Amino acid sequence: MRWKFHIPLGLAIAFIVVAPAIFGSFTITLMNYIGIYAFAVLGLVLLTGVGGLTSFGQAAFVGIGAYATAWYTAVQGGSPWIGLLLALLLTSLVATVLGAATLRLGGHFLPLSTIAWGIAIFFLFGNIDAIGRYSGLSGIPAITVGPISLSGNVAMYCFIWGLLGIVMLLCRNLLDSRKGRAIRSLRGGIAMVESLAIDSFRMRLAVFVFAGMLAGLAGWLYAHMQRYVNPAPFDIRPSIELLLMALVGGAGHIAGAVVGAAVITLLKNTLQDVLPLFTRYSAQLEVVVFGVLFVVILQKARAGIVPMINRYLPRPPLALPAQVPPLARRARPIVSGQPVLTIHGTTKRFGALAAVNDVSFEVKAGEVLGLIGPNGAGKSTLLNLITGTAKADAGRIMFLDHDLTKLAPHHIAANGVARTFQHVKLRPNMTLLDNALLGTYSRTRSGFLAGAIRLDRNEEKSAQFEALQQLKRVGLGEKAAELAGNLPLGQQRLLEVARALAADPVVVILDEPAAGLRSLEKQILSQLLRTLRNEGMTIVLVEHDMEFVMNLVDRIVVMDFGSKLAEGIPADIRAEPRVQEAYLGGVA
Amino acid sequence: MTWEIALLLAQDGISTGAIYVLVALGIVLIFLVTRVIFVPFGDVVGYAALTVAALQLRQMPGTVWLVLTLAAIATVMEAYGLARRGQMHRVPKALLLYAVLPTIPAVLVWLAAGRDLPIWLGIALTLAIVMPISPLLYRIAFRPLADASVLVLLIIAVAVHFAMSGLALLYFGPEGFRSEPITGALFELGPITISGQSILIVASSVVFSFLLFLFFERTLAGKALRATAVNRVGARLVGILPSTTGATAFLLASALAGICGILIGPVTTLYYDSGFLIGLKAFVGAIIGGLVSYPAAAAGAIFVGLLESYAAFWYSALKEVFVFSALIPILIWQSFTSAGGIEEEIEEEEREGEA
Numbered sequence: 034m035r036w037k038f039h040i041p042l043g044l045a046i047a048f049i050v051v052a053p054a055i056f057g058s059f060t061i062t063l064m065n066y067i068g069i070y071a072f073a074v075l076g077l078v079l080l081t082g083v084g085g086l087t088s089f090g091q092a093a094f095v096g097i098g099a100y101a102t103a104w105y106t107a108v109q110g111g112s113p114w115i116g117l118l119l120a121l122l123l124t125s126l127v128a129t130v131l132g133a134a135t136l137r138l139g140g141h142f143l144p145l146s147t148i149a150w151g152i153a154i155f156f157l158f159g160n161i162d163a164i165g166r167y168s169g170l171s172g173i174p175a176i177t178v179g180p181i182s183l184s185g186n187v188a189m190y191c192f193i194w195g196l197l198g199i200v201m202l203l204c205r206n207l208l209d210s211r212k213g214r215a216i217r218s219l220r221g222g223i224a225m226v227e228s229l230a231i232d233s234f235r236m237r238l239a240v241f242v243f244a245g246m247l248a249g250l251a252g253w254l255y256a257h258m259q260r261y262v263n264p265a266p267f268d269i270r271p272s273i274e275l276l277l278m279a280l281v282g283g284a285g286h287i288a289g290a291v292v293g294a295a296v297i298t299l300l301k302n303t304l305q306d307v308l309p310l311f312t313r314y315s316a317q318l319e320v321v322v323f324g325v326l327f328v329v330i331l332q333k334a335r336a337g338i339v340p341m342i343n344r345y346l347p348r349p350p351l352a353l354p355a356q357v358p359p360l361a362r363r364a365r366p367i368v369s370g371q372p373v374l375t376i377h378g379t380t381k382r383f384g385a386l387a388a389v390n391d392v393s394f395e396v397k398a399g400e401v402l403g404l405i406g407p408n409g410a411g412k413s414t415l416l417n418l419i420t421g422t423a424k425a426d427a428g429r430i431m432f433l434d435h436d437l438t439k440l441a442p443h444h445i446a447a448n449g450v451a452r453t454f455q456h457v458k459l460r461p462n463m464t465l466l467d468n469a470l471l472g473t474y475s476r477t478r479s480g481f482l483a484g485a486i487r488l489d490r491n492e493e494k495s496a497q498f499e500a501l502q503q504l505k506r507v508g509l510g511e512k513a514a515e516l517a518g519n520l521p522l523g524q525q526r527l528l529e530v531a532r533a534l535a536a537d538p539v540v541v542i543l544d545e546p547a548a549g550l551r552s553l554e555k556q557i558l559s560q561l562l563r564t565l566r567n568e569g570m571t572i573v574l575v576e577h578d579m580e581f582v583m584n585l586v587d588r589i590v591v592m593d594f595g596s597k598l599a600e601g602i603p604a605d606i607r608a609e610p611r612v613q614e615a616y617l618g619g620v621a
Numbered sequence: 622m623t624w625e626i627a628l629l630l631a632q633d634g635i636s637t638g639a640i641y642v643l644v645a646l647g648i649v650l651i652f653l654v655t656r657v658i659f660v661p662f663g664d665v666v667g668y669a670a671l672t673v674a675a676l677q678l679r680q681m682p683g684t685v686w687l688v689l690t691l692a693a694i695a696t697v698m699e700a701y702g703l704a705r706r707g708q709m710h711r712v713p714k715a716l717l718l719y720a721v722l723p724t725i726p727a728v729l730v731w732l733a734a735g736r737d738l739p740i741w742l743g744i745a746l747t748l749a750i751v752m753p754i755s756p757l758l759y760r761i762a763f764r765p766l767a768d769a770s771v772l773v774l775l776i777i778a779v780a781v782h783f784a785m786s787g788l789a790l791l792y793f794g795p796e797g798f799r800s801e802p803i804t805g806a807l808f809e810l811g812p813i814t815i816s817g818q819s820i821l822i823v824a825s826s827v828v829f830s831f832l833l834f835l836f837f838e839r840t841l842a843g844k845a846l847r848a849t850a851v852n853r854v855g856a857r858l859v860g861i862l863p864s865t866t867g868a869t870a871f872l873l874a875s876a877l878a879g880i881c882g883i884l885i886g887p888v889t890t891l892y893y894d895s896g897f898l899i900g901l902k903a904f905v906g907a908i909i910g911g912l913v914s915y916p917a918a919a920a921g922a923i924f925v926g927l928l929e930s931y932a933a934f935w936y937s938a939l940k941e942v943f944v945f946s947a948l949i950p951i952l953i954w955q956s957f958t959s960a961g962g963i964e965e966e967i968e969e970e971e972r973e974g975e976a
Contacts, residue, residue, distance in 0.1 A: 087772050089779060134949050137956035142908070144775055145658065146948050149905060152898075153945035160938045273779055280776075317790040324784025328762050331769075331777055 038349040041342075045288075049194050053187045061186050063298065065258060068193035070294040072251035074278045075204060075287065076244030081276070082284025083208065084240040085220030086136075087144040090151030091275045094124050094245045096158060096267025098252025103170045103262045104163065113176045117253050124249030125242050132241040136234055143241075151269045158264035169263025176257045189258050196254075197291070200247070203485040204287050210484025210493065211477050216240055218460055218471055224422055225458035227442035228451070230475035230536070239481065270320065274301075277327055283337030285462075292338050351466065351514035353501060357494045360476050363449055363537045365569060369399040373540055373571045374419065379428030381414055388414040390595040391428070396540065401562060401572040403586035403603075405579075407615060410592040412575045413455050416544055419573075420452050421445040432540070447475045451538035453529040455545050455575075461518025465509055468517045468528055469500035472535030503531040508557050523550040527558065540571045547578045559585055583607070591615070622934070625812045630930045636819040636888070638926020639826035643881045644903030645910070645922040646833060647874035652912055653850035654870035655863075656771050657763050659755070660778040662878055663900020664785040669751045669882025670891045671789070672730075674798035676743040681734040683792020684750050685727045691757035692723040698761060719760065723753035740803065748879045755875035756868045758785075764864055782897060789893035800886035822884045829880060830919060833873070846870060898941070902929065905948050911955065 053061060073095050081087045088094075101123045102116030131150060135143040159167040175184035176192065183189050207213045215231045219240070223233040256262050274297060282293020304322060308315035334341070374396035381389040389411045396402050404412050417423040419430055421442035430437045437445050446452075451472070459468050473496040479489035504510045507527040512520070517528060526546055533541050547555050555578070562572055562585060576582050582589070582603070589606045591598040593615040599606055606612055644662060651659040668684050675682035696719040703711050726749035733746055762781050766773060806817030837843040849856040849866040857863060885891070885899070902925050909921025925944060932943035 085772075087776065131949065134953040134956065138952060142952060144772065145904065145908060146952055148660075148779070149901060149945040149948045152901065153942045156939065156941045160942070270783065273783060276776065277780075312791065314791055317787040320787035321784045321791075324780045324782075324787065327780030328777055328784075331773060331780075332762075332765050335773070 038347060041346060045291075046198070053190055058186050061190050063302065065186070065190055065193055067291070067294045067298050068190075068197050069251050069254045069258070070275065070278060070298060071197055071291045072200065072254065073248045073275050074282065074294050075201065075290040076247035076251075077275055077279040078282070078284055078287060078290045079204065079208075079216070079247075080240055080244040081279055082286065082289065083220070084216050084237065086237060086241060087276070088147045088241070088244065089144055089269060089272050089276065090147035090154070091244070091248050092267045092269070092272035093147075093151040093154045094128065094248030095252040095255060095271075095275075096154065096262075096264070097124050097127055098249030099256040099262045099267070100158060100164055100170070100252070101249070102253045103173050103256045106257075107170050107173045108163065113174060113253075113257055116256075117250075120249045120253040121246050124245045124252075128242040128245030129238065132238045136237045136241065147272075148269060151272055155264050155268045158267065165263075167264060169261060171261045173256050173260045173262070175260065183257070193254055193258075196250075200250075201287050201290075206487055207481060207485040208287070210489050211474060211479045211496070212236075212239075212481050212484050214463075214467060214471055215474060217463065217467075221460060222458065224442075225454070225460075227422070228420060228446055228454075228458075229471050229532075230443050230446035231471075232441070232443045243481075273327075274323065277323060277330075279337075280327070280330055280335075281337055283339030283341075286337070286339040286343075289337055289339040296338065351464065353466075353497075353513060355498075357498050358491075360473065360492075360495045360499050360537070363476070363539060365539060369397075369569070371398045372396065373398045373433060374573070375429075375431040376415070376419070377429045377431070379415070379418055379425050379430060381411075381418055381423060382426050387595045389418060389425075392592070392595075392597045393428075394590050394597060394600055396571060396573055398571055399566060399569050400587040401566050401574060401585055403582045403589045404573060404575045404592065405577075405582060405589060406592035406598070409594075411595040412592055413544060415592070416452065416542055416573070416575060419445075420450060420542060446536070449475075449536075449539035450542065451533035451536040451540070452542040453526065453533055453544055453546055455548075457522065457525045457529055459517045459525055459528060459532075461516065463517060464514055465504060465517055465520070465528055466497065466500055466513040469504050469513075469531045469535050470496055472503070472532035473499055475536050500531075500535050503534045504528075506534065506561060507531045508554070521549075523554055526550060527554065530558070530561075534565075538570070540573065541565070542573045544575050545577065546574070547576055547581050555581060626934070628813050630934055631927065632813065632815055632819060634927035634930030635923060636822045636926070637929060638906075638923035639823045640881050640885050640899070641903040641906050641922035641926050642826050642919045643829060643877050643884075644900060645907040645918040646830060646915055647877040648900075648904060648907045649910070649912060649915055649918045650833075650846075650877075651870050651874050652907075654846050655759070655763065655767070655774075655867045657759075657774045658771070658778055658912075659871075659874065660775070660897075660900065660904075661758065661782040661785045662755075662874065663896035663898065663903070664782055664789065665751060665754050665875060665878035665896065666882040666885065666899055667789060667891060667893065667896025668754065668785075669747055669879045670800065670886035670896070671793045671798055671882075671893070672747045672750060673743055673883055673886045674800040674891075675793070676730070676734060676738060676746065677740075677800055678798075679735045679737070682730060682747075682750075683789070684747075684754075685731050685734075686792060687788060688723050688727045688750055688753055688757070691754065691761065692720055692727075695757045695760045696720040698765075719757070723757060726750040726753070740801065744803070744883050747883060748876070751879035751882065752872065752875050755871040755878065759867055759871040764867065767863060767867065786894050786897060789896075793893050795893065797890040797892045798886075799890045800883075802887040803883075818884075818887055822888070825880060825884055829877065830915075833877075833915075836873075842869060902944055905944060905951075908948060909951050 052064060073091050077091055098120035101120040102113060105111045105116045105119050106113050135146050158164060164170055175182050181188065183192050208217060215236050218226050219233065219236060226233045278293035278297045279289065281296050282289030304319045308318050312318055372395040377393050379389055379392050380387060392415060406412055414423060418425045421437065421440055425438060432448060432450060435448055477492050477496050479492055483489045501510065501513055504513050507530050509524060509527060509531060517525065520528060526549060530546055547558060550558060559581060566572060574586060586603060588601065589603055590600045591606060591612050598615055599609050599612050644666060648659055648662055651657055672682040672684045696716065699715040699719050700712055703715060730746050730750045758781055762777050763774060766777065802818045804817035804821055808815045837847055845861045846866050846869060848861055849863055853863055903922055906922030906925040907918040909924060910917030928947060929940055929944050932940040
């Protein structure tokens with residue numbers, strides 16, 4: 034009975050459809066504004082709630098869109114539809130430049146610079162003669178669709194809410210696709226994102242530009258509904274109000290955009306009626322109220338309204354994928370015993386400390402290589418160098434015939450090197466299936482557009498099937514629909530292994546996979562790694578559980594104080610006096 | 622442009638820049654210790670300047686009501702928190718810190734307002750009443766979320782700024798104020814005349830930057846602040862309370878903001894919302910310094926002052942556009958010169974309260 038999960042949505046749509054028949058002109062105008070804000074807020078939902086970035090300049094993007102079409106239609110006498118293209122083009126251009134400048138830096142540089150440039154653009158609007166300086170531009174024509182002019186209140190209402198419905202549907206589809214999953218994974222550190230072959234910088238840029246375009250679309254609608262633009266609605270204060278809408282509604286949810294826009298617009302409307310009774314500076318007191326409201330919401334209810342409501346609604350069960358054509362496997366042109374990874378004279382210094390000092394060894398195709406050593410020996414740093422998370426100061430790291438030394442982590446991952454992390458990196462608010470699906474990113478191709486209009490369904494089903502298979506392999510198949518954050522630590526490690534396997538890697542690098550696992554889970558993992566080796570996968574393993582290592586691996590490299598101490602088969606390593614000394618502090 | 626004008630603009634830019642230096646130092650200080658990007662800093666500067674002006678005009682500065690309101694909210698929050706944790710024995714100390722201490726300067730200013738005050742007394746009272754503002758804001762708005770991400774703290778800071786600037790309009794009205802210069806001296810230096818006020822600004826900037834340096838280098842409290850900045854968890858392990866260092870940082874910053882407001886009051890006409898722009902420009906300076914280094918932030922702030930001064934000469938209306946747009950090439954440059962390693966990134970996991 035899937036229909037009952039759609040009752041709230043159905044009611045909302047029914048309300049919007051019948052609204053023009055019930056409400057008067059004032060309310061419809063108010064709802065038009067809510068709809069227009071919802072476009073801009075939707076951009077912030079994707080940016081802030083989903084992507085983990087924030088912009089204090091969203092209203093400035095709305096302004097760019099509004100002014101672009103206002104100038105083109107009112108001053109140049111052009112068509113609003115060309116004005117729309119211009120609005121989208123200009124907002125995406127500005128967003129690209131700003132994003133390219135700030136998205137490589139730390140997380141707070143983007144919001145900070147958006148404050149600065151949001152103000153700059155307000156002054157710019159107010160000082161350009163061609164767009165009417167502070168008095169703005171009037172005489173903007175209404176939008177026409179074929180023979181119908183959207184100059185009327187209700188006509189505009191239908192257009193705005195119809196368009197909003199379509200855009201929200203596209204966004205929902207997008208978030209449920211390959212690229213959308215990548216966007217959802219951006220929040221919470223990029224080391225994991227990059228290790229999945231996702232170019233985190235480009236993904237952030239894409240979200241930022243997309244959010245800007247949604248704002249541009251809002252600006253276009255705004256200009257043609259108001260038929261007049263001036264700089265004031267695009268200052269920094271309206272930007273903050275848009276952000277407040279996103280947070281109130283529920284920054285992680287598409288529906289939050291509409292809910293937030295409606296709540297704040299109605300609240301603002303009420304305040305404008307009530308506050309003048311108390312003070313002649315009602316506009317300023319409104320700002321104070323919003324400021325305080327903001328702080329209270331962030332302190333007490335950071336998730337917003339939509340998640341609060343969602344808690345009381347039934348959740349549709351996860352439809353697990355049936356038997357479908359599998360994803361294509363990676364080409365693996367490797368003879369057993371041929372070197373897959375070659376670490377050659379690699380050195381990494383942190384200040385005066387050489388964490389990895391002139392280390393060389395080879396990893397051969399189809400073997401399980403154990404990398405052991407006391408704490409602080411440089412094992413994890415070496416793994417970070419191989420996977421590109423850290424850059425070596427000297428030496429070369431080759432993977433087949435690719436030089437990995439200078440490559441970005443997502444390129445290395447795309448080449449077929451998958452990894453897990455010593456400190457588990459998952460997305461606790463995503464399901465196990467989604468977490469595992471992230472691993473298939475490098476094996477799938479669907480882009481943003483394909484995701485938004487659902488051309489990706491066949492590939493998506495295959496990817497889901499693959500992810501589920503890997504979950505089953507590590508013993509988590511039953512829990513596929515649960516949130517990853519609810520797993521105990523040991524199973525979170527296994528989930529990381531499943532995610533790595535979903536990438537169908539040539540080499541899989543496991544950083545302490547058995548830590549925190551119970552005895553039975555260790556046996557399952559050990560058995561799984563043996564199966565993988567038999568299938569021709571190459572495995573590099575850092576592990577402290579010596580029993581686990583000695584029973585599993587083909588060869589061992591021992592590190593101590595950043596240098597390679599010994600290399601050989603487990604029996605030899607066990608007998609090696611220098612290794613005993615490193616571990617036990619001298620036997621003799 | 623003749624070189625006389627160029628010199629004039631340079632001295633103007635340097636004295637504005639010197640103000641931005643103090644603001645930028647305060648911003649970097651708060652950011653490093655508490656990870657809060659304290660956007661309302663400029664508002665505190667504005668409150669200080671308007672308080673001086675109001676006292677000189679023998680009016681009651683609204684700062685009194687602001688401080689009393691903040692103190693009341695903070696006291697209630699603190700007392701409620703302590704009561705809920707059953708730590709009633711700590712309530713008297715909390716009352717002293719959050720109710721009594723901020724009320725003293727408020728009462729003093731309330732008593733002094735409307736009288737003819739010597740200039741130094743007005744300044745001293747202003748400094749005294751501005752001091753509690755930032756620590757109280759910290760207690761009310763930021764400390765409950767001390768472990769949230771930089772982003773959430775930044776959003777809160779922006780919200781606090783809006784509340785502060787709205788209140789400033791309520792308290793001071795929309796008129797502009799300019800306070801009396803602290804010194805009316807003029808110095809002839811070749812072809813240009815330098816006002817004593819400018820020299821005072823630059824000298825104060827140098828002196829207070831140096832005092833800040835001494836504080837960090839020579840005092841235990843300063844070292845505790847530095848330790849918190851380097852590693853919050855580590856600092857906690859050796860017994861440094863992040864909430865204490867946070868309050869100290871905000872107190873210091875409040876003092877810096879008060880000094881800035883007192884210095885800038887006589888130089889330009891200030892409105893209830895002027896502080897925000899001052900703060901933002903100092904921000905641009907601090908960002909040029911990467912938000913991590915005090916000397917770099919100071920150099921950045923001077924640069925912003927000069928840029929603003931020259932931009933105002935050429936395109937007065939667009940000077941803000943120039944200053945804020947300068948940020949973009951600077952950020953591009955920084956993003957290509959920064960180390961770019963992702964391993965040192967602080968992973969900020971935000972667990973939402975949803976089921």
